[in-house]
Amino acid sequence: MSDHEQGAATEVEIFGAVYVIRAGHEAGHLTRLAAEVDRRMRELAGHTKNAEPGRLAVLAALNLADEMSRNRRDWDGERGEIEARVKSLAGQLERLLEDGKSGKKRGRATTKIESRGTP
Numbered sequence: 001m002s003d004h005e006q007g008a009a010t011e012v013e014i015f016g017a018v019y020v021i022r023a024g025h026e027a028g029h030l031t032r033l034a035a036e037v038d039r040r041m042r043e044l045a046g047h048t049k050n051a052e053p054g055r056l057a058v059l060a061a062l063n064l065a066d067e068m069s070r071n072r073r074d075w076d077g078e079r080g081e082i083e084a085r086v087k088s089l090a091g092q093l094e095r096l097l098e099d100g101k102s103g104k105k106r107g108r109a110t111t112k113i114e115s116r117g118t119p
Helices: 027-047 053-101
Strands: 009-014 017-022
Touching (some): 009 027, 017 027, 027 053
16 A cells, blocks of 8 residues: 555654554544544543553543444434434425326415424
């Protein structure tokens, strides 16, 4: 694999240690991720006496994994609600279009497409 395929090397510092990371992400993105990990480790270190960096890294990783899991669960729930709304609106639109094709005239009040909230 060439250097271009692997991505450019990016140097980041996390909890006082310097790491050179070669990945397919832009350097700024990796730097922001490293800064977040560093921030979390330092926050944990402030609450723990004599914590080893490896232990702090594991605790930070667990906290990040928990946050990611909760966000994914919330996103999946919201996606399900949005899909249900889209299906309902598509059904209403289909009925309105069919009514229009069959020549039925409807008043403005009866052709209102209902939607709750914003997707």
